[in-house]
Structure formats: C-alpha cells, structure tokens
Amino acid sequence: MSDGEAPTRSDLIGVVAGLSALGVMLALPAPHPVTDAGMARLGLLALAVIWWVGTSLPLAMTTLAMLGIGLVIGALSVADAFAHSSSWILWFVIGSFGLAAALEATGVIRRFALAFIDSRLARGSSRRFLLMFMTSATVMSALMANTVVAVIWLSLAVKIYDVLHVEHTDPVVEANTLGVAWAANFGGVATPVGNGTNAAAIALIASGTGVTVTFLQWTVIGTILTVLFLASALLVFGFSVPATSDILTRPESRAFIAAERQRLGAMPTAERWAIGWFLLAIVLWFLPDLAGFVLQPSQAAALKGSLHMAVPALLIPVLMCLVPTPDPQRRHVLTWPEWMGAVDWSLVIFIGGVMGLGTAVGADVTGLPDYVRTVLQPSLTGLSEPWFVLAMCAGVILVTSVISNMVTLAIFLPLGITLSQSLGVADPVALGVVLGIGPSLDYLLPSGTTTNAIVAGSGYLRVRTMVRHGSLLFVVHTLLLAGVGYPLARLILGR
Template sequence: MDRVARSAFDVARQRVGRVLAPLVFFVLLVTPTGLPAPAHRLAAIFAATVVLWISEAVPLGAAALVAPALAVAMDVTPAARAFAPFASPLIFLFLGGFMLALGLSEQGLDRRAALWLLARDWVRGSPARARTAVGLGAFACSMWISNTATTAMLIPVALGLCTAIRGVACPEDQPEFDRYAEGMLLTLTYACSIGGIATPIGTAPNVIALDFLERQVGVQLDFFQWISFGLPTGLVTLAIALVYAHRRFPAPVARLDRLTVEVRDQLHRLGPMSAGERRAAGVFLLAVLGWLLPSIFKVTLGAAHPVAQWADRGLQEGVVAILAGVLLCVIPGGRRPGVPVLPWERAMQLDWSTLYLLGGGFSLGAMMFDTGLAEALARGFLAVAGPLAASPFGLLATSTFLVLWLTEVTSNVSTTSMMVPVLIAIAQAAGVDPVPTTLCITMAASFAFTLPVSTPPNAIAYGTGLIRIQSMVRFGVVLDLLGYLVLIACGALLLPALGLGP
C-alpha cells in the first residue's frame, strides 16, 4: 500500500511540475523585479529549473541541459560561456570516477571485497558484527563508487545474510528477526549515503562544491584536504548510525555459525582473484596514489619545489581520473583475448545524466554570479534573516539546517546546485568566509535519511518490502538531527583547525 501511495504521489508531483514550471517562468518573466534585464530573465529560468528538479517532471539531466540553452536563446549570456562549465575539469573527475567504478564492477572486485570483509574472523558468526561489517563495507565502497551502485551491489549480500539468520528462527521469534532485517537494510542504506562525503568523488554534490569554490571564491581544495575533514565527519556519523541501529534493532541471536559458513561459501565460489580483478585493483590504487601525490610532495618537498609544483599542475584530480579510466579500457582483462578490463561499450553505459546535471548546475551557478542574480538573492536573504545570518556561526547553522531538510524532498545534486552559489554570495555579502558554510551544506545534502523518495539508496532498500515506512522515518529523523550536530561541529571546530575556516 505504501509503495502504491508513493507511486501515486510521484505521478501527481510530476503532473504539478509540468504545469507549475512554465507558469512560474512566465509569471516571473512579466513581473517587475528591479533587476537588470539579464538577471531578471535568468531568475525566471532558474525558478522554472528548480521546479523541474523538485518535481522531476522531466529527467533531471534534461532540465539541466535546457536551462543554459534557454539562457543563450534569451540573450542572458553567450553560448560559449553558457556551455563552458560542461567541460570543467571536475566533470572529467566524475567521468573518470564512473569509469573506475564500472571497471571494478565489471571484474566483480566490488562484491569480492564485501564478502571478504564479512568473512573476517572478528565477525565470528555474530549478526550484530555482521551488520557493522556491512555498514563499514558500504561506507568504504561508497567513498569511491556512487551510493546507488554501492547499494545495488550490497543489497543482495545483505538479503542473503538476513535469510540465513531468519532460517534458524522459531515462528514465535520471527518479529525479532524482521526487526533485525530492517536495521540491517537501513544501516546499509545510510552507510552508502554517508560514505559519499568522505572523498571528492564520493558523490556529485562534492564536485559541485569544489567547482563553485574554485570559480567564485578562488579556493582550490585538493584530494587530501577534502578527506582530512570528510573522512572523520563521515566516520563519526557512521558510528552514530551503527550505535543507534544496534540499540533500536538488536540482533535476535548472539552467534550463528551458519552466517560465517554462508559468507565463506560465497567467497569460496568466487575462487582466487582473476587477472582482470588484479589489474582493476592495480589501476584503482594508481588513481588513489595520483590523487594523493600532490599533497605528499607538498608536505615532503615543500610547495616551492619544482616536483611539487609540477604535481600540482599535472596531477589534477580530473586528469588522474581520466588517465586511470582510459587505462582500464586498454589493458587486457585476461578472460578473453582482446577484451580489456573495461570494454569501451560498457564504459559508455556510465551515468551521463548525472554529468549533464553537474554541467547544468555549474552553468546556472556561474550565470547567477555573472548577471548579479546571486548577489541580489543574497542581499534579500540578509535583509530577512538579519543579524542571525550575518555571523559566521549563524550562517553556518541556519543554512546547514535548511539544506538538511530540503534534500529530503529534492535530489542532493539539485539541492547543491541551487543552494551553493546563493549561499556563497550571501557569505560574501555579509563579509563571512564562505568555505565552511559551503562544505557543510554540501555534506548536509547527502544526509537524506527520512523518506523512501529522498535518495535512490533509500528507494532501493524500501523496495525490498522488508522496511516499514515508520521505521525509516524514525531512524532517519534521529540520524538527521544527530548528523546536523556533527556537521555543525565540523564547520565550527574541525575546518578552522585544518585552516579551512575563519
């Protein structure tokens, strides 16, 4: 019944969006705003795009492509400038990241890694430890692979574990095993979303924030700088999720020998690592090394050393990702002659829609600054919010809270594309350092835990039929509130300690 209602809600939301988007566009277009003509026209385009993103009346990537095209047609900006963000180095960072993820999946290395973790001795047939292992595995995979792909990969493993555990239950104990299964799937889902904040390529909003910080603030964060705050913030949030799951969804039995047997049997059936798996792992490790080398050289040789300067210029994240992704399409996979680790036709099945969405978000954000629309929105917000938004902590706390709940009903990419350029302008207008606020709202955009429609991982887990809507909402609200406190601590304490704040 819940899934039918959810589907009906989605259909109604899309129908409303198809009517509301053009209505908002034309009303704003004919309503005097006092803005310069390009900013006025862009405001109408931006508002209509936001409606399309929230309602998903058309595919998100399609809406993102139409927005810059419409801006060119309405003489807001030249075509070369409108479409230039689609060739941003950060677009190629995500493109290469997609190719790496596809290469690992193509060779089955992702599933082997998950089963290997569950087969460790410390799990010892304990359902509680198995859930922790699933959460840790999901978190680790989602640092490098999209949260949707990680969830889709690990859901069968989690369901297999739940089936094995439920198989030993007496009929009267079934409710306890059902609750445990809920906790297992929710832990997996939330760990996938949390893991995405740990690295720059973990999820699309991270790339959006990096682009706007570089273009509009002149701040360029390297791979090591991001993980220096993203990884501890993610680990603390993951620990909170694991503890809460342990208390709210306790394991029905302390130990189950069949659990260890089942996992090790699945791992045994995979056999030894194939040549393709070893080569995919090697390329992946090379990519990680390439991302870390500029920071390593800066620390060991000094920022002024020629090698460190070359690494800073030549080993940019997007360059490393593309080289690694293409390398996977060249080196032999070892299964069949002439077939590489990642066949090119498989590489071209990557998520182009997300790349279009990123490019469209970058383009809209740049145009908002170029036309003065972002500054006008910022000054309006400051006039309404008053002194609360004028202080560094006030702006951080209010904007993070706003994005945290907004992302429950909109995609995290859409939320970040909408909010980051506006909040950067607000911070600049208030004379506040925009870096902590930008980074915190970016991480908050991934903290969508409350509803099945909030994220694809939530929808995938809910689609198993083993999660009650009230369980997801209750767990999600608690995790949202506690995660908010973690983000505030990160912005107020951790980022300044790392030299990324005031």
C-alpha cells in the first residue's frame, strides 16, 4: 500500500484474519509444556506473520500495532515490547545509513560505477561488460544499502539501453538488468552494513544465543560467500549471453559513459573526504578484532569494550556533519537533513519489533523450547547435521522468494536457533549466520527483495527470465550456503 492510500479490501481481510488467529490461540488450551503465556505469544506471532504476508500495509505500521496489542492482552510486558528499542543494533543501522548517505550525496558511488564499467577490461565484449557491471555493484552493495546501489546501477543501465535503442527482450540486456538485482542481493551479505537484514540477524543471534558476531567475523564469512555467489552467477549468465554480442560495448555506449565521466570532472575535495571518513570507519570496525593478535588479552578486551561496533557507525557520520572541508562547493561531507532523510525508519522500527517478539516467543517461560524438543525430536533425531542445515538453508532461500526478506528472517532465524538448541543437531550461532544470509539470496520472483522489485519494474526484464535463471541459482546457492557457508561460519567463529 502506497503512502496516502486507504487500506484495500484484501488488507482488511488480512487484518481480520490476523486478529482471528490471535483469538483462536488465546482460546485453545495450552498443550503441555506450553504455558498460557506461550499460547498468547504464539498467537501474537501468528497475527504478525499474517499481517506481514497477507496485507500490503507497511511492515513497520503492522509491527507497531502488534506490539500495542501484545501489551493490551498481556502477552508482552513493557520490557518485552520496547526494551529492544534501546539495542545498540538499531543505532548501528541508523549510523550506517549516514555513512551511505555521504557516499551518495558527494557522488562517490556514481563516479565509482562509471570508472568500473569504463575500464579496459569491460571494453569489447558484452560478457566482460556484464562482469564489470555486476562486480562493481557487488562491491558497493557490501558498503551501503543495496537498494541504493540497485537504483543507481539500474539508472545507468537504462540510460545505456536508451542510447543503444536495444530490444527490451534482448538476452544480453535482460542478463545485465537481472545482474543488477543479483549483485545487490548477494553483495549486501559481505559486511554487516550491506543489508538491513544483516544487522537484524546479528541482533537476533545475540538475543537467542548470547553470542555477538563481530564485524570482522561476519565480513570474512560474508565476503568469501559473496565471491562464490558472484562467480556462480556469472557462470549461469555465461550460458545465456552470446559470446559474440557487442550490444553493450558499441561506440554509442562508450560515448555516453565517457560523457558522464567528463561531466563529473576531477574528484572534488568533498568526495575524497567522504572516502577517507568511510575508510576510517572500516578500520575502526576491524580494529578490535585485529588488536587481539597484537595486544595482551586484557588490553584487547578493553579496546573491544570501548570501541564497540556501533561507535564508528555513529561517530563518523557525526564528524562528517561537523568537520568542515576545504571544498567551497560543499563545506561538509554530510548534512543532518541528508543523514535523517537516508535512514529507513520503517526498517529500524521493524527490526526493533521483531527482536522483541522473537525474544519473547523463545523465552523459557512460554514452554515453547521444551515443546519443540518434545514434538520434533522424534522426527528429526535421525537427521544428520549436514541434512538439517541444508533443509533450513533451502527453506529460507525459497521462502524469501515469495515474501519480504525481513519477514523471512524474522521467521526462520529464531526458529533455526530454537531447533538447533533444542535438538542439539547443529551449532546455533553458525546456523544463525547462514540463516541471516539466506534472506538476501532471492532470485526467483520480484516479491522477496526490494532490489528484485526495482529491476522487474524497469521494463527490461521479464519475470519468466528471472524465474528461469533464478531457479538454477537457487539450487547452486543453497548448496553453497549449506555446504560452504555453515562449515566456514563454524571455523571463523571457533564453534
């Protein structure tokens, strides 16, 4: 539902269905060992999922309503509902949007994209052009919100298509357009700042296991997987993009790119400062982990405590707003309105609500962990660790193709942690990491991620093309996530 539009009939049906599910759960007797609190919270979870999936209402709005209803019926206490609004992860997300806003406002992103696709390697072959286009989008998606990357890269691509007067159904054009979404999706898993789901996953893992995955740990795991995801995506396109095609490397395309780079001119001081500030933030994020290799354990622990992951995310954007640059055209790398305008407040609200609900549902007072162990253990006892992880990875990637990736994360990650802890069949922290990455790997339909919806609406990509290529990538990336990602996470996390 767009801003300003009234709820549709289907929205109202979804709202009633959610409330009905809650009412049914409250009325049913609680099966042992589930408590009345557990039934109430399960009903609240059912209400939330139905509203998230079954209506077009904003996720944040339905999340706020769910929290309020939970308080009214006594399913949640004030602490259960709102304690997570003070979580460091929310402030980390807000700061990350500020860093990304500086790169966008100063023009760093567009300059980087044009330089990449104008490199010598990209010239002369549509396949190499596709390689550079996807690689550049992947790299930038690791450093900022992937939706921003998708919009900027798609706008460049569409302008090139218009200059070349290409057919909308040309296989090279469709591959390049689809590649923007794919690169933005799996590129965003490389670092905690790439996708909003990454920060939420770290928070849910910490809430469910008591273990906080560090910036460096996530980056090592995410980067290795991203390289594998990119290589496999390019391999898939290798079978569909004609090797002799020069459609994206015609003189008109080269002239357009050259004209755009000339229009940008030399890199101004503000852009250089933006790059410098961002690099400083990355160094500070890595520093606590790297200090463990050179400092005494007590010193490394003290540095880790004072230089928390949220500190660079908040202080660097503040300094960008306060420290003037020598550039007369732009006195500050970032302004306060730019920062606040770049924050996806709906995402922040949604993360806070999901953290509260996920923690409340999995609490011992509900009896749900014991119930899961009692009911599912007989059927899953014979399932080995690799098969259990593969099933969870396949499920999370398949579901995220149909519904919002944030909703998929909110359902699968707490479930995976609860099952792994109750059944003892997998490491909950390592499983949490791969289930946190899984919701970003949507390749089948436009509905799972915003990036897919953006490219599908461009007019240069048919949904059936997305399904045809995405089906193969779904299989490959499920195997990579379970067969490489999970063992890699255990290794990096020392589990």
